[in-house]
Amino acid sequence: MENNKSYIKIDNVSMWYPVKSGIKLFAKEKQWVKAVDKVSLEMEEGEVLGVIGESGCGKSTLGRILARLENPTDGDVYIDNVSTGELMKRNSKEFRRLVQIVFQNPYDSFTPRDTIENILMRPLKIHSIAGSDEEKRRICIETLESGGLHPGEDIMKRYPHELSGGQLQRISILRAMLLNPKFIIADEPVSMLDVSVRADIINMLLNLSKEKNAAVVFISHDISLTRYISDKIAVMYLGRIVEYGESDEIIKNPKHPYTQALISNCGSIDPDEIMDRISIVGEPPTPINPGPGCYFAPRCFKANKECLIKYPAAYDLGNGHYAACDRLNNE
Amino acid sequence: SEPASAQAPAEEKVLIVRAIGDPMSFNPDTLPDDNNYPIVQNIFNRLVKLDTSKQIIPDLASKWEVSEDGKDITFYLREDAKWHDGNKVTSKDIKYTFDTIKANETYYMSTRLGIVDSIETPDDYTVVFKMNKADVSFIADLGWYGTFILPEHLFNNGQKWEDNPASKNPVGSGPFKFSEFKQGESITLVPNKDYHEGSPKLDKLIFSIIPDDATAVQALINGDIDMFENVPAGNVEELKADGNIRLALNEYPSPMRIIFNLKDKAVQDVNLRKAIATAINKEEISQKIYAGVQKPEYNMYPSLIKWASNSEETSPHFNIEEAKKILEDAGYKKDANGFYVTGLTLDVFEGSGYPEAAKLIEATLAQAGIDIEVQVHEYNAWSEKVGTRRDFMLEMQGGFMGPDPAALAKRFGTGQASNYADYSSAEFDALCEQGAATGDQAKRAEYYKKAQALLVKDLPYVPIVTFAGYDANRSDYINLPIDGTGKWGWAEFTYTDLAAN
Amino acid sequence: MERVLELKDFNVTYVNKYKKVYAVKNANLQIQKGDSLGIVGESGSGKSTLAMALLRLLPEKSTEISGTANFIGKDITKLSKTELQKMRWKELAVVFQKSMNSLSPVHRIGTQIEDIYRVHHPDASREEIFKRIEYLLQLVNLSGRVYNLYPHELSGGMLQRVSIAISLMHNPKLLILDEATTALDVVTQGQILDEILKMEKELDMTRIMITHDMSVVSTSCNKVAIMYAGEFMEIGYVKDVLKNPKHPYTKGLLSSFPSLKGEKSKLEAIDGFLPDLSKLYDGCIFAPRCQSAMDKCFKAKPRKLETDEGFLLNCHLYGGEN
Amino acid sequence: MKRYIGKRLLTGLLTIIIVFAINFIIIRLAPGDPIKTLMGKETDDPVLKAALEHKYGLDKPLPTQFVMYLKTALTGDLGTSIIYNRPVTDMIGEKLGATILLVLTAAILSLFIGTLMGIMAARREGSFIDVAFSGISYVLNSMPSFWLGLMLIIVFSSRLNLLPTYGMTNARANYTGMKYILDVIVHMILPVGTLLLIEIPIYFRIAKSSVLQVTNEDFIVTFRATGMNEKKIFNKYIFRNAILPTITIFGISLAYLITGVALIEIVFAWPGTGRLVLTAITQRDYPTLMGIYLVMSVSIAVVMMIVDIVYAVFDPRIRY
Amino acid sequence: MKLDVKNIFKKIREFIAKDIQLKCGFYGIILLLLVVIFASGLASHNPYDFGPDILNRIGQNGHLLGTNNMGQDIYSMIIYGTRTSLKVAVISALISAAIGTLVGGIAGYFGKNVDQFVSEIINIFMMLPTFFLILLIIALFGNSIVNVMIVIGLTTWPSNAKLMRAQALSLRERTFVKAGTAMGESRLQILFKYIIPNGIFPVIANTTVGMSNAILTEAGLSFLGLGDPNVISWGQMIYSGKAYITSAWWISTFAGLAIVITVIIFYLLGDGLNHVLNPKRIGRGGA
Ligand SMILES: Nc1ncnc2c1ncn2[C@@H]1O[C@H](COP(=O)(O)OP(=O)(O)OP(=O)(O)O)[C@@H](O)[C@H]1O
Ligand SMILES: Nc1ncnc2c1ncn2[C@@H]1O[C@H](COP(=O)(O)OP(=O)(O)OP(=O)(O)O)[C@@H](O)[C@H]1O
Ligand SMILES: [Mg+2]
């Protein structure tokens, strides 16, 4: 990879979990859940990348690896051409300042035994940002109010359970922002929230990332929302990226059969829109030893015998649009 | 009302005696075992035995004589004694028994038999112990632990007694035959109809194991057992009030005493020891802890053995002021807390009311300005600390000092193993030696009383209370061991019978 | 048209030691045979409570139910225990959201299905049951294999299908799906929705679909009821309500959904949050969050505009004088 | 499953060895030794002492003794009691039966009674029965067992004259056959009763709380919604799910009983292993002590394993 | 930080109001603590005084609950015995809870090999015949109350460790723990700031049961004559009163009663805490 332009480079990252099973006593081969399998992606500064895919396809695992909450079994992630593994080893605190993650469940993102004040002060303390406690407190209040949480003083005194989900998710994002990260991973940040408050959170996240020019990975299974937010979209299936490109391009012109099925199943709120669901047969797949062919092949409406033999390479469809499907050529 | 369980077939006379634990072995000579002692006394005989007042009375030996120089003791055996299997008991059995004990260092009496040079059997019913030293107290020791006569024809098969099958299935010459042993439950004996003193009256004698005193008391009250040796002092009043139960006092020459470790600087001053002795309220201990059953003991040798005990010169009586005065006179000064002496410790073991007694002592000593800390140990730990390591200042112990005053030499003679105080007085040793060398009781009393006077002067120990306890039994039984002073052994049931009514 | 369910001034209140929670207030609703009604509302708006109350599954000690709920001619709220047991599942069945926990973890699925079947057909033979179940499982695209499995051996999607199959066991007149597809991913959800629509045609069923996802309603229902804080805000045909929402709340809700393929218009949120349901409010319950709220909105309840078909609009903007 | 059992056996073995080593060390570091008991309280004869120490090998270094002991123990020989000069295996064998009889009877009865009470209380939560049962269980749970035992003796044996005071059989009458069995049963009433009173609350609490918990599970709502009657829901579904914690507790409390029964054995003069341990401790009878610890650890390990397996049978979610 | 005492009291009151058992247990503990603090004021006599009144009946010579054979005032002994019992209960339970929390927390949070290893150790300790071990150690190494407390603490921690481990296992998957890691907290910081404070409640509830057991164990040891003679404890009062159980029943009966009441208080507290802190019990939708 000689390209030095991109700010973040995900290079051939894999995460395989061993499967515990005592059912087969004499199983020679170890069984693996290939939660993330050979994922490579690149991102610019300030770019928002959406990652979509069905439940269990490895989105969160990828997110955890990006935030280095787990070490990948293979491959590495580079920020500004420095390996994050290396960064963690050298100075884990510096890395933590650089990369922040926002989680799906705001109700569970804060230790219930502490006030918001204590919670927000923690990162400042750990990273010795600002001098006195007074100053730290001032920064926290300012941050809260900048995120639309008024009055900051009052919010600071509360316990997490005394706040609504929307408020908590804001605080969760603001807490991540306190450290001025350059890379934010948002793992389904609004999926637990009511639709009526979602928009605010999304808008706030986008604004903040614009302000700080931070790159954002936005993980979601809500396709329309992802399109709304992201510049680029990556579609995952069983741990692999099957399609990647400009978000409008992906939504309006999906190439990979799985993406096509996914988008066709995504209902619109417009009752007039004619739904033409591509139905996928078969039971949902398991990520335990999926190979050797295309992982989607067993359920694919376009698959033929060859698809079952070898995992397809990613085809460049121009304009930065890639899809990993051997049937593309035949169309 | 008679409880259901007591309604045994009327014609069977079964006496149930409470036992605390399992006997270690049914061979009565290998170990000194409190649990099998009362049992084997009914299965085996000795040359002589002790009665309930702890005096020597004849057993297999109908009479005995000591030679002029005190070195030969001749026992004349009764000729009607038979083993349970019908063989006669002869002098050979006696020689065999003691020769074997002497040859095995691990048998209890082995060391003591060191003074016996040889045992001769001029005929079937005469035994002569030839000793290298005059010691009349040896006769008394023959009535104590580990001296039961065993049948040579059953034991002499080349096997050691421990492993000998004959030890597991005891055949003796005593009033009862061994019948059954259920470990943890009971030992059953049946009468030996051919016993040389006549057949026992009981149909069965059962020693039933009940570890807990409180349960045993209830069992006695309920008639589940018939006899309970040494009931807890706390239950005495209640049991006395029970018409079905008869209580009789059983006293032992085993006073509770405090021993000073004379090797330890802290108690080397005799004035301090005197002050301590003066500040112990024996009366209070006797009343509060033993309900008056165990009496205050002032004599240095147990007053129970009257002929040998010196009641003239005794340890001091309780007097706090006197104690303080002794200290003042000896030059002790009060510290800020009002103590003349601090830093003393008293090691006692758990049980028998000792810790409680120690606490009372601690309290009265404090009044006299002597600060003492009581340390309570589990028995084995105590024994290790006090007995083996001799690591103590003051300790409290009991232990048999009878039946012969020769025990004084064992407990306080220079260099003796049981001399915890490490007392050493040439004069005392000489007096003891003289006492042991003569058979004349009046003379012996004189020597031992003098020795006691020495102990009063030096105070290596302070006697506190006598050891005594009530034997409780169902009142419909007569001729229990407790009734046999001068007549039968202290745990012997040969004559026990239901009262005729 | 045959009326399957008619709610009149239906109220459900949770009562405990410290407070009352007014979870459903003065609900009026009509469902005709063959209808598929979507009930949409945010979390905590009382959707599940309504469903549970219709099945009389709420603990009697801690809930108060008033009003009437006529279900094919009988008032559910007044049924006796035995009548109730007869009605349940045979005529009125439900699929719960948490299908993971909706079957006993220590019994085989087949055993549980048999037991449920025998509730209404005590003498049914195993073959008969098996045949029926196999048919139903096929309907939801599952193999008969699951019959001998334990719940934990199935994935969430499969369990959800099992739950749906079980609910169809006796061809109920009314099926309530309480967030039955929410936990599933879009592909599976789409599949199940397809199957439900298919079955509906086959079995001639009436359906209530509880969800907070507008797109589910738009693709699978003909009528929709918008619920907010225990009250219905707007009820009407899907094509009318979603295309041309009237109630400010409905409008706000719809503008929170970005369009999939259309223009990327700015997402709007509704400020504030759900009111405390343990208090009773004088005015319109939505007024504090409503952008077009007027003075009277805070003072008086809007008059409900109702039509014969059971359509409703609960807003001062459209109501006449009270 | 096989592998699981294998693993359990291995850890069980490891446990036993460790338990063993701990005990060995603790016992040997402790002051005092069996020689004192053998010599009797009345003598301190050093010659006798040395001779006895030599005889029992207590003069050898500790590690040597441990290895020697382990070696013989592995061959199934627990050695010979120093105090009683009998094979430890025999001594334990004779008394194990009595303890198991007591423990199992009490455990099984309390399991049934306690669980039943718990279920009754849970089904009528807040009713008089619930309050009464809960209150009783609190009080019983708080009583020192020996105290309770003594009270039962005073009431039922001394005052009411209904039951024998102590022991396992009537010492006076040497019953055989059916009469013997009846005799043992009569003697068991009080000690088993004491254990029952102590154990019932444990099962009561666990049964009550797990029934209540399962009753609130979502799947119970499903069954209600199908119109299934409450009886069937309870008997088939709540019960089977709620019984699971009880199985675990049964194992734990059985293990607890095996050791905790000692006090009861003393109070009722019951000839069991618990008492054997206590005597062995005071007498420092090393081989016996080690032997009983071994037997106890093994039986606890076995009980735990059986319980785990039974649990797996009842709960299909458990996979090994 | 300023401590708002009033507020804390209010919070406690609200907290305990949730459950009647918790309420009883809480006030019971307060009562016991008051007894401990004001023991010398409450006692009518010095319980260490061996007065001349032997075996006085209830009320005789101003002895509220009579005296024992040593002339000690039973009522005063009971009052002072509270100290011993609470001390034994609290200290041994604290030792047990501290070890259990730490071991369990480390096992559960660190996971993997650490967990496997520590879990095996926990299992091994679970299988130790605890009572006999306690007995052995006390019998062998001296029966001071300090030893009793330490030994009970050292032998009863495995149940706490199991609870804490289970808690830690689930807590480590909780979002706020992951968020903490992402924030840059070190592993030990996570353990002490997130895992332990959030997972300790079952341990606390269990600890109250442990306290009850400690009191009962102390009594059991006393029954075997292994109590500490230098302190006044209820267990020893029962032990020494055993011989008088039918003649002077008051010696041991009131001590027994005191044990029962105290243990019940701890049980109530534990059950109450369990109820309040275990959200499962609070109706989860439906019946
Ligand atoms: N620690 C782990 N050990 C073993 N398997 C794991 C682990 N974490 C995740 N997995 C497995 O890896 C796969 C991917 O999980 P992941 O949570 O990343 O999916 P996801 O796309 O985020 O799904 P969702 O949309 O449900 O959040 C799943 O099959 C999951 O079971
Ligand atoms: N048992 C109960 N006691 C008291 N209040 C309750 C109870 N169950 C539910 N509630 C309250 O009733 C209201 C309605 O709850 P309900 O579960 O019906 O909402 P919902 O619309 O189904 O929400 P969701 O979309 O989250 O499932 C909520 O405010 C809830 O907190
Ligand atoms: Mg995820």
Ligand SMILES: [Mg+2]
């Ligand atoms: Mg709901």
